Amino acid sequence: MPVTSIAGRDIHVDAEGFLTSYDEWTPELAEQLAxxxxxxxxxxxxxxxxxLRDDYATQGETATLRRVSTLSGVGTKELFxxxxxxxxxxxxxxxxxPKPHGCV
Known part of the structure; x- marks a missing residue:
């Protein structure tokens, strides 16, 4: 599993740079990733x-765009x-x- 350094911290990522450990994420890291x-x-x-983080914790997989727009109260146009x-x-x-299923 590759490791990258972001904001002075070592973070486990996959080949595309998506974090592989849910617990390594912090709001400060989100700022850096963004x-x-x-x-x-x-x-x-x-x-x-x-x-997304709450949904992942309960569902065990990353929500699709449709799920986010339907359940979060943020419409598809606003997400784009x-x-x-x-x-x-x-x-x-x-x-x-992780990258949502169906994403290229």
């Missing part, structure tokens, strides 16, 4: 990230605005979760 992909986190971003181009991958990356 900055790496050009996103400045706002409260709206944090709401989505918190939903918050996380441009590939929102599901970007949300999961910042939330420190």
């Amino acid at each position: 900055a790496q992909i050009g996103i400045d986190l706002t409260d709206a971003h944090r709401k989505v990230v918190a939903f 605005t918050l996380f441009p181009k590939k929102p599901a991958k970007k949300m999961a990356y910042i939330a420190g979760l």
Whole structure:
């Protein structure tokens, strides 16, 4: 399992850079991960990230874009605005979760 250093911490990641250990994630790490992909986190971003992490803890897998838009109260258009181009991958990356099934 590859290890990368982010903000002075060693973090376990997969070949695509997604965290592989749920417990290594912190809100501060989320800020760093978001900055790496050009996103400045706002409260709206944090709401989505918190939903994803809570959902993962209960479901055992990363929520799809449809699940997030249906259950989080944040519509699909807003998700695309918050996380441009590939929102599901970007949300999961910042939330420190595995890439959702079906993402290329």
